[in-house]
Structure formats: C-alpha cells, structure tokens
Amino acid sequence: MEEEKENPEALIATFQSLSAEGDLLLQRGAFHEAIQIYTKAIEIRPTDKHCLVARARCYIQIGCPQEALKDANTSLKEDQTYYKGIYLKAEALYAEGDFELALLYFHRGNKLRPELYEFRVGILKSREAINNSIGDPKKMKIHVPSRLRKTIQALSEQKEDKDKKDEDKRPYHTNVKLSSAMEGKLLEELHDDKLYLQELLNDRDFADFPDEQIQALVNDGLKYLTTRIGFWRQQYPLYARPKEVKIVPRMKKGKEEHEPKPMTAQRKTVTANH
Structure with a gap:
C-alpha cells in the first residue's frame, strides 16, 4: 500500500479494480462481500458517488437502512x-418506515428525471404504505359516541360564551380614523350619542367601579355606531350627496306671494318698466 500511495497511477488502478469487483459482487447478490470491497474503494476516494450509492444499495438489501442513508447523504x-443519490435516499427512508419523507424524495427525483420508472414506482408504493399505515382518508369514518359528542358540544358552547363575555368586558376601539366633523355628517343626530358613550368609557368613576352589564351595553352601542359609519361611507359617501334644498310648505309659499314687496323692490320694478 505504501508503494501505491507513492504512485498515483497504481492507486487509481487499484480503485478501479475494487469498484469493478464490487459491482460484480452486487450483481451476483453477494451484498456483504460487496460492502467490504466498496469500503476499501471508498477509503481511497471517500467522495466517489458511484461507490457510495452502490454500497447504500447493498446496505438496504441486508436490512441496514441507516447506513444506507448515511452513504446517500x-x-x-x-x-x-x-438523482441516484436522491433515489437511494428515498429507498433508505422507505426501508426505515419514514414513508412521508420517502415520498417527498421520490417526488423530487421524479421532477429531475421524469423519464425514470423507478421514481414513479417509489411514489406509488409510498402512497400505498401511508394509506395502509393511517388509513385511506376517503374510506375512514370516525365514530364518536353520542355521550362524548354531547360533552364536546357543551365545552365548545362554554368556550364561546366565555370568549363573548371577555370581548364585552374589553373597551371597544375602532380602527376607523375620521374627524369629529366627518363623523357628525355621517351619523347626524346619532353623533351626540356616540360622543356620550365614548365619554362614559373614559369616565374615572366608571373605570374605577366598572359595571359589566353597562360596559357590555356601551360596547354594543359603539360597535353599532361604528358599523353605521362604515356603511354610510360605502353606500352613500359625502361627496356624492346632493346639496339639501330647503322645502317650503305650500301654504307658506302662497302666503309669501301675496305679501307686499319691500319699497326698494317696488321702486326697482317701476324703474325697470319705465
């Protein structure tokens, strides 16, 4: 061996001879002997992909998927x-029982080399193994006893009630940022009510001695008014509103026509006629 290390050409020849011998043993099914030969070749070239993949194949055949996974990685x-390393990694994961991850690498290899039959077979057998392990979701029917179903429903209702109570206790804040004048135009007479409810939440006595029932009512009122603001902004924006025309009652309009005009107006009328 010392002479071979000094002579690179002899080292290359030894590696090629070991690699060929390992391939021959692998074809014959002598997996243990092939592993020994491939190990000697890998000692000469630790990163040779062909020998690593071939030894990984042998490890899978003798039931050592963990060692095969190391060589594939x-x-x-x-x-x-x-792609050969990806295939052997998928096969090693499948042999370990990690069918989900094996399916991932079979898909990855199929994407790189879709023409290879081995990756398609790997995808099918991984899916079948997963269905056999956890059951086909289309055929699985989970039976829940009626007593347990009632318990789950009761717990769910209790949680919903608790969440609603917690929400009612929290002061309501809106993300709508509008000026007070704009809110007044949108809410009109309800704007005073909104201001009153906001002042009530900020009141010191109310904060120090809160009443849950009143606080819930205040929050509901503010929510309603805020949704009204959003509704009117979308359905009837201010810029689209026509200017209001003051309607004069018919009785009053007829009375104004019969009333005498001011002196200035009469003089202007006479001057215009002349």
Missing part, C-alpha cells in the same frame, strides 16, 4: 441534484 453533499 454523503453522495449528495457536493451535488444535491444527483
């Missing part, structure tokens, strides 16, 4: 798209 260190 080593073969992918320099090139993550090496």
